[in-house]
Amino acid sequence: MYIARVLCLLSWLCGCAETPPDDVLDYASCLLMNPLPIEATGNDDPHLGLKSIYACNCTEEELIEAPVHHYPDGALIIKVSSRETQDFPWLLATMRKREGSWEWAEYTRNFADEAFARIPGGSQICTDCHSQVSGVDWVFTVYQPGDPGGNE
Numbered sequence: 001m002y003i004a005r006v007l008c009l010l011s012w013l014c015g016c017a018e019t020p021p022d023d024v025l026d027y028a029s030c031l032l033m034n035p036l037p038i039e040a041t042g043n044d045d046p047h048l049g050l051k052s053i054y055a056c057n058c059t060e061e062e063l064i065e066a067p068v069h070h071y072p073d074g075a076l077i078i079k080v081s082s083r084e085t086q087d088f089p090w091l092l093a094t095m096r097k098r099e100g101s102w103e104w105a106e107y108t109r110n111f112a113d114e115a116f117a118r119i120p121g122g123s124q125i126c127t128d129c130h131s132q133v134s135g136v137d138w139v140f141t142v143y144q145p146g147d148p149g150g151n152e
């Protein structure tokens, strides 16, 4: 915990917070999983705002079968959230499948022209909640084919 705090302070001091990889920023080129934006579910919603979920590095067929056959290695799921009073995304939450298990990350920003910065911390907070859907490969959203043009 102490080390995590020091690392966090160091990254804050040198302004070198981890930014998202290019494939995360390029989410709009991936398959949109929900044709209609997902509304916030309440005050305890961990990903506040209007949400769109994109799946990258998997085919549409793999996406349809994912709840049963699971996502392939390399799959990347990105949740993009925009606050209802703002017209730019403030949060990117990601799950990336590597060697059979998911890696979790979350990035936020406050202004449209600001770079996203990774929120430091472990993935346990994510897995504690997503474990509710461990039977369908830890993913809440079920793919709904829709307008390929996207929500935004």
Ligand code: HEC
Pocket (backbone or CB within 6 Å): 038, 041, 046, 047, 051, 053, 077, 078, 079, 093, 094, 095, 104, 105, 106, 123, 125, 126, 127, 129, 130, 138, 139, 140, 141, 142
């Ligand atoms: C308290 C429960 C909860 C916590 C904690 C949580 N999530 Fe989620 N997450 C959800 C729900 C519910 C959805 C479905 C879409 C929605 O309603 O926002 C979701 C959706 C997602 C998605 C899109 C794929 C899917 O499962 O539908 C990603 C990616 C994601 N979360 C990443 C994360 C990451 C990374 C963390 C930790 C930093 C995290 N989540 C923490 C509840 C949670």
